[in-house]
Structures are given as C-alpha cells and as structure tokens.
Amino acid sequence: MADLIIKNAYILTMDPEAGDIKNGVVVVEDGKIKEVGTSTECTAKKVIDAKGSVLMPGLVNTHCHAGMTIFRGYADDMQLQDWLENHIWPAEAKLTDDDIYAGTRLACLEMIRSGTIAFADMYIHENRVAQAVDEAGIRAALSYGMIDFGDKEKADKELEVGSAFVKEWNGKAGGRIITMYGPHAPNTCSRDFLIRVKEQAVRDNVKLHIHVLETEAELNYMKENFGMCSIHFLKGIDFWGTDVLAAHCVWLSDGDIKILAEYGVNISHNPNSNMKLASGICPVTKLIDAGANVCLGTDGCASNNNLDMFEEMRSAALLQKVSVMDPTVLPARKVLEMATVNGAKALGINSGMLKEGYNADMIIIDMNKAHLAPVYDVASHLVYAASGKDVRTTIVAGKVLMDDGKVLSMDEQEVIDIAIKASKDLLGRIGN
Ligand SMILES: C[C@H]1O[C@@H](n2cnc3c(O)ncnc32)[C@H](O)[C@@H]1O
Numbered sequence: 001m002a003d004l005i006i007k008n009a010y011i012l013t014m015d016p017e018a019g020d021i022k023n024g025v026v027v028v029e030d031g032k033i034k035e036v037g038t039s040t041e042c043t044a045k046k047v048i049d050a051k052g053s054v055l056m057p058g059l060v061n062t063h064c065h066a067g068m069t070i071f072r073g074y075a076d077d078m079q080l081q082d083w084l085e086n087h088i089w090p091a092e093a094k095l096t097d098d099d100i101y102a103g104t105r106l107a108c109l110e111m112i113r114s115g116t117i118a119f120a121d122m123y124i125h126e127n128r129v130a131q132a133v134d135e136a137g138i139r140a141a142l143s144y145g146m147i148d149f150g151d152k153e154k155a156d157k158e159l160e161v162g163s164a165f166v167k168e169w170n171g172k173a174g175g176r177i178i179t180m181y182g183p184h185a186p187n188t189c190s191r192d193f194l195i196r197v198k199e200q201a202v203r204d205n206v207k208l209h210i211h212v213l214e215t216e217a218e219l220n221y222m223k224e225n226f227g228m229c230s231i232h233f234l235k236g237i238d239f240w241g242t243d244v245l246a247a248h249c250v251w252l253s254d255g256d257i258k259i260l261a262e263y264g265v266n267i268s269h270n271p272n273s274n275m276k277l278a279s280g281i282c283p284v285t286k287l288i289d290a291g292a293n294v295c296l297g298t299d300g301c302a303s304n305n306n307l308d309m310f311e312e313m314r315s316a317a318l319l320q321k322v323s324v325m326d327p328t329v330l331p332a333r334k335v336l337e338m339a340t341v342n343g344a345k346a347l348g349i350n351s352g353m354l355k356e357g358y359n360a361d362m363i364i365i366d367m368n369k370a371h372l373a374p375v376y377d378v379a380s381h382l383v384y385a386a387s388g389k390d391v392r393t394t395i396v397a398g399k400v401l402m403d404d405g406k407v408l409s410m411d412e413q414e415v416i417d418i419a420i421k422a423s424k425d426l427l428g429r430i431g432n
C-alpha cells in the first residue's frame with residue numbers, strides 16, 4: 001500500500017516531458033513520488049481529493065536568514081549600510097540562540113503556510129536553525145554565516161564554527177538537512193579567508209552560499225581595494241563553480257554575466273529585498289539568456305518583510321519587465337521554473353518537479369477563490385494573482401506538514417507567542 005495518493009488535481013508537473021495533467025493522480029511512497037498520471041491501481045493510507053485545486057512542486061527559497069524573522073519590521077526604510085551596520089548587526093550581537101530558534105520556527109511556520117518546501121539559509125547560531133528545521137519537517141540547505149573582516153584570529157574561529165556545523169548537520173533529519181559554507185560577502189571576508197573556505201568546502205564536498213554585488217558600495221570597495229569587481233576577484237581565486245550559490249548579483253557588467261554563466265554559478269534573485277533596500281535590479285533576463293541558473297529568494301524578513309515566495313515570483317516578473325521595458329520578458333512559466341526546478345538545482349536536491357523518483361515535496365493551491373477566477377492559464381494565476389495564503393496543503397518528503405490549512409508539524413499559536421515574547425525580551429536588552 002502507498003503512503004499517500006492525491007487525486008483529481010490539475011497537476012503542474014514542471015517536468016517538460018509530462019507537461020500539465022488535468023484530473024491527475026500522484027502516488028507517494030517512502031517520501032518519494034512513485035507515480036504521476038491520470039489513474040492508478042494503488043491504494044494508500046491517506047487519500048487527498050484535490051478537486052478544484054492545483055498540485056505543483058513546492059517552492060524553493062534560495063536565499064534566507066530565517067532567524068531574522070524575529071526582526072520583521074524592526075528597522076525599515078534605510079540605506080543598506082546604515083540598516084546593517086547601525087541597526088541589524090548591533091541587534092544581532094544581543095541575540096541568544098533561543099531567539100534564533102524562536103525566529104526560525106516562526107520562519108518555518110510561515111514558509112510551510114505559504115508553500116515553500118525548502119530554503120537556503122545563512123545565519124548565526126545555525127545549530128539552533130537546524131534544530132528548528134528538523135522539528136518543523138521542512139527541507140533546508142543551512143550554512144553558518146562567516147565574516148572575518150581581515151582578522152586572522154577571527155577567520156580561524158569562523159572557519160572552525162562553520163566546519164563543525166557542516167560535520168554535525170550534513171545529511172541529518174533523514175536527509176532533509178544539507179549544509180553549505182557561508183562566507184558572507186567579498187567585502188566582509190578577506191581574500192585569504194575566501195580561499196580557505198572554498199578549499200574546505202571542496203574537501204567536505206559541500207556547496208557555498210555567499211552575497212555578491214548586492215550594492216554599488218561593494219562594487220566600489222572591490223574596485224578601490226583590488227582594482228576589479230567581485231566577479232573577477234572571485235574568478236581570480238578559483239571560487240566560482242556549480243557548487244556556488246551567489247545571492248543578489250545586482251551590479252553586473254556584461255562580462256560578469258558571461259563569467260557566471262560559464263562557471264555554472266547559481267544566482268539567487270531577491271527582488272523584494274533589492275527593491276526595499278533600493279540595492280538595484282539584477283539583470284535576470286541577460287543572465288538567463290547567457291545560460292545561467294537563476295533562482296529566487298526572499299532574503300531575511302528584516303528586508304522583505306515576509307517569506308512569501310508567491311510575492312517573490314510576481315515581483316521578479318514585474319520588475320524585469322519594467323527594467324528592460326519589455327512585457328514579453330520573464331513570462332509566468334519561466335518564473336515558476338525559477339522558483340521550483342532552478343531552485344532545486346541550486347541546492348542540489350531532487351525536488352522541483354513532480355516526476356517518478358523525485359522527492360515528494362509538493363503543494364496544493366486552492367483555486368476556488370474570487371481572485372483566482374476564471375482560469376484561462378494556471379501558470380498566469382500562480383505568478384500574477386495568487387499568494388502564499390492560497391496554499392492549502394504542503395507536503396515535504398511525503399509527510400503532510402499542512403493539511404487543508406491546518407499546520408500539523410508545529411503548534412502554530414505556541415510558535416507565534418514564543419517569537420513575540422522573544423522579540424519583547426530582545427528589545428529590552430537592546431534598550432529601545
Ligand atoms: C549572515 C549575515 O548576513 C546579514 N544579512 C542579512 N541580510 C543581508 C543583506 O541583504 N545583505 C548583506 N548581509 C545581510 C545578517 O544580518 C547576518 O549578519
């Protein structure tokens with residue numbers, strides 16, 4: 001007997017060979033997709049009737065600082081440098097590991113509710129992030145965010161913590177947790193340190209997650225200090241490869257785009273964070289045309305201020321169209337690909353498509369809503385009209401984490417209450 005059958009769904013498989021399937025069936029066994037089609041001989045322990053709904057691969061958030069959910073609305077409407085150096089970093093210095101656990105649980109809850117099945121994270125006290133992910137049932141690629149600011153002693157310590165985290169958590173939670181190395185950015189990490197981190201990542205056979213050219217200030221800093229931009233600088237130290245997830249990549253020249261595509265770098269586009277912090281616009285269309293793997297992320301909750309990947313899809317499409325003044329660029333299907341197939345590829349997980357043998361990581365979207373009627377094109381509605389609030393069911397590794405609007409893997413009210421209490425205590429410690 002199978003574990004789960006979902007029937008009568010409009011299935012957006014994201015598998016180019018299968019396409020969309022009307023009145024489809026998906027069969028799940030041992031956390032994997034066993035069958036995708038229009039009928040099945042199987043019986044299952046649980047059957048979900050998805051009539052009037054869309055079944056699709058869950059969304060992959062490729063750049064997040066989940067613990068920062070505790071800072072939602074804490075410091076808005078500021079320049080990035082001022083926001084980070086004068087508000088966020090001083091507040092982070094007062095965070096306890098319990099705060100980060102509370103913030104990450106809240107993030108997991110929000111992501112499960114809004115249809116995200118996996119996220120890439122870079123933050124501090126990452127062992128508590130891992131604990132929260134393990135308990136919530138979501139999937140994640142976690143990294144300890146490392147900064148050395150050119151201090152050799154700090155570099156040694158940071159690498160030790162990052163490395164211990166990789167050793168402790170890689171492949172844990174039944175394989176739902178994978179780890180990465182997370183050097184913060186080329187303008188906060190020294191050249192020497194970046195070389196050491198890359199070498200360690202290669203030795204440990206894990207990927208790297210880094211902020212790159214988010215701001216013009218970083219571009220200017222790199223030019224002044226190294227006579228070149230971050231893309232050429234990282235090329236010069238053999239950093240680039242298919243094992244790198246580079247967040248933002250806003251300030252790119254045409255030559256930079258060629259390098260990123262040539263090395264198979266995964267680029268996490270974060271449109272809402274980039275708009276809120278007025279960082280600029282990532283040249284997504286040019287990157288895709290050059291053959292780069294571009295995926296989507298929310299960034300942390302202090303610069304977004306939510307983790308809804310549906311909003312990210314809509315913003316990505318709209319921002320690109322207006323930036324190149326061409327409404328034909330980044331059509332809905334392409335954006336869905338970025339949020340599913342491309343995101344899964346960036347994290348190296350076997351998700352992002354509904355196909356036999358893939359992880360049973362999927363979501364059901366209720367289409368019986370005023371703002372989703374009538375339906376001419378399902379993909380259009382998912383990108384331009386839907387939001388995370390329309391997700392009714394979220395399944396990760398075959399386990400139903402949210403069933404018809406009810407979150408099963410966590411006590412929702414408790415998670416919210418504890419996060420609110422942690423934020424109040426934190427404010428007391430910060431002295432605001
Ligand atoms: C891991 C560290 O990264 C910090 N951070 C969060 N958001 C951003 C951003 O948009 N750019 C650069 N750094 C960011 C976070 O506060 C942690 O200190």
Ligand SMILES: [Zn+2]
Nearest residue numbers: 211247299300
């Ligand atoms: Zn970030």
